[in-house]
Amino acid sequence: MGLAARRGMKISGRDKIFLGIVYLFLGIFVISILYPLIYVVSCSFSSPEALMQGRVVLLPVNPGLQGYKTVFQNAKIWLGYKNTIIYTAVGTLIGTMLTITAAYVLSRREFPARNFVTLIFTITMFFGGGTIPTYLWIKNLHMLNTIWAIVLPGAVSAWLVFVGKTFIRSSIPEELFEATCLDGGSYIQFFTKVILPLAKPILAVVALNYAIGLWNSYYSALIYMSDAGKYPLQIILRDILIQNQVDLTKAATLDINSQQHKQYLSELLKYSLIIVSSAPMLAVYPFIQKYFIKGVMIGAVKG
Amino acid sequence: MKVKKQKRYIQLYLLMAIPFVFVVIFNYVPMFGITLAFKDYSIRKGIIASPWAGFKYFRQLFTIPIFPTILKNTIVLSLAGLIIGFPFPILLALCFNEVKRARVKKFLQTLTFAPYFISTVVVVSILFQMFSYRYGVVNSVIKFFGGSAVNFWGEGGFFRPVYILSGIWQTAGYSSILYIAALSSVDTSLYEAAAIDGATRFQKVLHVDIPCILPTIVISLVLSAGNILSIGFEKVYLMQNPANYTTSEIIATYVYKTGIEQAQFSFSTAVGLFNSVVNCIVLLIVNKVADKISGTSLF
Structure with missing residues (x-):
C-alpha cells in the first residue's frame, strides 16, 4: 500500500x-x-x-x-546425534553440489537437451517407483545398512533444481557470461568462477532445504537401516518417545x-x-x- | 565460431551427466520395478526372470476385506485434511497482510514458522504426551472443568481430528508464505482506487486481495487435490496403534506392512501402483476442472 x-x-x-x-x-x-x-x-x-x-x-x-x-x-541418544550429523552433512554436500550443477546447466537457454532434461526431472515430482521397487533396487545396489541408502536416493530434488535455475536466470546478468566468453572462458569456468560465487544465496536455500529434510526424516532409515549402531537420531527418538523403549x-x-x-x-x-x-x-x-x-x-x- | 560453440556444449553435457545419471538410477530404475506388480516375484529369480502373474495381485487387493476400509480411510483423511486445512494459510496470510508494522508482522510470522522445523517424530510424541489419558494436559483441563478423562488413543474416533488439527499446527505458517508473497505483489494502485471509492478494509480484502491471489489459491488447490491419496506415511504410521486401526490404517501404511514387514513384494507393489494411478487420475481431473472454471491450471 x-x-x-x-x-x-x-x-x-x-x-x-x-x-x-x-x-x-x-x-x-x-x-x-x-x-x-x-x-x-x-x-x-x-x-x-x-x-x-x-x-x-x-x-x-x-x-x-x-x-x-x-x-x-543415555549413550544411544548421542550415538544417534553423531550419526544424524554425519548423514546430514554428507547428504547436504552431495545434494547441493548436484543440484546447483543441474540448475546451472538448465539455466543456459542454449543447452540443446534442456527441454528433455526438464521433462525427465519434472516427471519425478509426480511419479515414482514406490516403496518396494525402490527398496529392492537399493538392496540390489548393496546399499542397505550404509549411509548411501539415506543420502543418495534423494540427492537431486527436481523442485530445488528448478528453484536454482530460476534464481540463476533472474539474478545473474547475461553480460557476465558474454564477458567470460570474450576472455576465452568456458562453460565450466563460468560456472566455477562466476556462478558459484554469485549464487551463494541460492546455495544456502538448496543446502538448508536438504539439511532439514535429512535431519528430520526417519523414513529411509526405518526402511534401509537394520543395524542399531547406524540409526540416526530420529529412529532413536521414535524408539524412546513413541515405542517407550x-x-x-x-x-x-x-x-x-x-x-x-x-x-x-x-x-x-x-x-x-x-x-x-x-x-x-x-x-x-x-x-x-x-x-x-x-x-x-x-x-x-x-x- | 559455430564449431567452437558446439564444442563448448560438451561441457554442459558433462556437467549435467552426474545429476542426470542420479535421477535415472534412483528415480527411473525403480519405476521399472513396478512390473513386480504384474509378476510372481521370487527373490532367487529376480524381477526379470520371475513369471508373469497378470492382474492377480490387483484382484487380490480388490477382494481382501480390508480394502474398502483402507481406501475410505485414505480418502476421508486427506479430503477432510484438505477441506479443513487448506483455508488456514490463506486466512493467516490475509491477516498478516493487515498488520502494517513490519517488525510485528515479521515477529509473528517467525513464531508461526517454528513447527515446520520440528520433526514428525517429535510432533507425534508431543501429541501423545498432551493427549495422554493418565496425565496429559488436555485431560487435566477436562477434569478441571468437571469432565471425565478421555482416552484419545484408545479408540479410532479421535485419530482424524488430532491428525488434521496437528497438521494445521505444523504447516499453516510455512504454507502461508506463498500467499504472503502473492499479496505483497498486489498492485498498490488497486488499493488507492478502492480508497477513493470509500472501501472499508474488509471490502479491500474481499474485492482486491482475494481476487489478486486467486490464481495462487487455485494452483495450490490443484496440487493438493492431486495428492489426495498420497498422505505422508510417516505421521500416520507413528500415530497408529491397534486401537485406532479402524480409522488410521491407510494405503501407505498397508503398503509398508505387507511389503517391508511381511515381504509380500508383488502384492505390496500392486497396492502402491494402484495408489499412484488414482493420484494421477485425480490430478488430471482436478486440473481440467480448475482450467474450465477459472482459467488457471498446472499444464
Whole structure:
C-alpha cells in the first residue's frame, strides 16, 4: 500500500472492528502455536511426580534437572546425534553440489537437451517407483545398512533444481557470461568462477532445504537401516518417545529404587529428550528462515 | 565460431551427466520395478526372470476385506485434511497482510514458522504426551472443568481430528508464505482506487486481495487435490496403534506392512501402483476442472 494513501487514511469504526477480529485471530493462532512448545519446555524442567500427577499446565512445577541428567547419560541418544550429523552433512554436500550443477546447466537457454532434461526431472515430482521397487533396487545396489541408502536416493530434488535455475536466470546478468566468453572462458569456468560465487544465496536455500529434510526424516532409515549402531537420531527418538523403549538400568541416578519412580523418570525423560533434540533447530531457524521463504517465493514464480 | 560453440556444449553435457545419471538410477530404475506388480516375484529369480502373474495381485487387493476400509480411510483423511486445512494459510496470510508494522508482522510470522522445523517424530510424541489419558494436559483441563478423562488413543474416533488439527499446527505458517508473497505483489494502485471509492478494509480484502491471489489459491488447490491419496506415511504410521486401526490404517501404511514387514513384494507393489494411478487420475481431473472454471491450471 502506498505510503501517501496510508497516511491520508482514517480508521473508521467498521475498520476498527475488522482489525480487532484480525488481531484476535492472529493472537489465538500464535498462542496455539506456542502453547505446546512452552508446555513441553515446562514439563521437561518439572519434577517427575508433578508431571505424572498432571500438575504442569503452563510453568514448571517443582523445577529440577532430573530429566536432562537422564538424557545426558543415555549413550544411544548421542550415538544417534553423531550419526544424524554425519548423514546430514554428507547428504547436504552431495545434494547441493548436484543440484546447483543441474540448475546451472538448465539455466543456459542454449543447452540443446534442456527441454528433455526438464521433462525427465519434472516427471519425478509426480511419479515414482514406490516403496518396494525402490527398496529392492537399493538392496540390489548393496546399499542397505550404509549411509548411501539415506543420502543418495534423494540427492537431486527436481523442485530445488528448478528453484536454482530460476534464481540463476533472474539474478545473474547475461553480460557476465558474454564477458567470460570474450576472455576465452568456458562453460565450466563460468560456472566455477562466476556462478558459484554469485549464487551463494541460492546455495544456502538448496543446502538448508536438504539439511532439514535429512535431519528430520526417519523414513529411509526405518526402511534401509537394520543395524542399531547406524540409526540416526530420529529412529532413536521414535524408539524412546513413541515405542517407550527406554533403558534406565544404566542410569547412574542411584536413588531409582522404586518401580514407580523409574516409570515416572522414563516419562520425564521424553520431554527433556524432545527439547535436547529440537533445540538446535529452533535456536537456529529464526536466522535461516529467510532462505526457506526465498525458496518458496522463487518456486512460486515458476508456478 | 559455430564449431567452437558446439564444442563448448560438451561441457554442459558433462556437467549435467552426474545429476542426470542420479535421477535415472534412483528415480527411473525403480519405476521399472513396478512390473513386480504384474509378476510372481521370487527373490532367487529376480524381477526379470520371475513369471508373469497378470492382474492377480490387483484382484487380490480388490477382494481382501480390508480394502474398502483402507481406501475410505485414505480418502476421508486427506479430503477432510484438505477441506479443513487448506483455508488456514490463506486466512493467516490475509491477516498478516493487515498488520502494517513490519517488525510485528515479521515477529509473528517467525513464531508461526517454528513447527515446520520440528520433526514428525517429535510432533507425534508431543501429541501423545498432551493427549495422554493418565496425565496429559488436555485431560487435566477436562477434569478441571468437571469432565471425565478421555482416552484419545484408545479408540479410532479421535485419530482424524488430532491428525488434521496437528497438521494445521505444523504447516499453516510455512504454507502461508506463498500467499504472503502473492499479496505483497498486489498492485498498490488497486488499493488507492478502492480508497477513493470509500472501501472499508474488509471490502479491500474481499474485492482486491482475494481476487489478486486467486490464481495462487487455485494452483495450490490443484496440487493438493492431486495428492489426495498420497498422505505422508510417516505421521500416520507413528500415530497408529491397534486401537485406532479402524480409522488410521491407510494405503501407505498397508503398503509398508505387507511389503517391508511381511515381504509380500508383488502384492505390496500392486497396492502402491494402484495408489499412484488414482493420484494421477485425480490430478488430471482436478486440473481440467480448475482450467474450465477459472482459467488457471498446472499444464
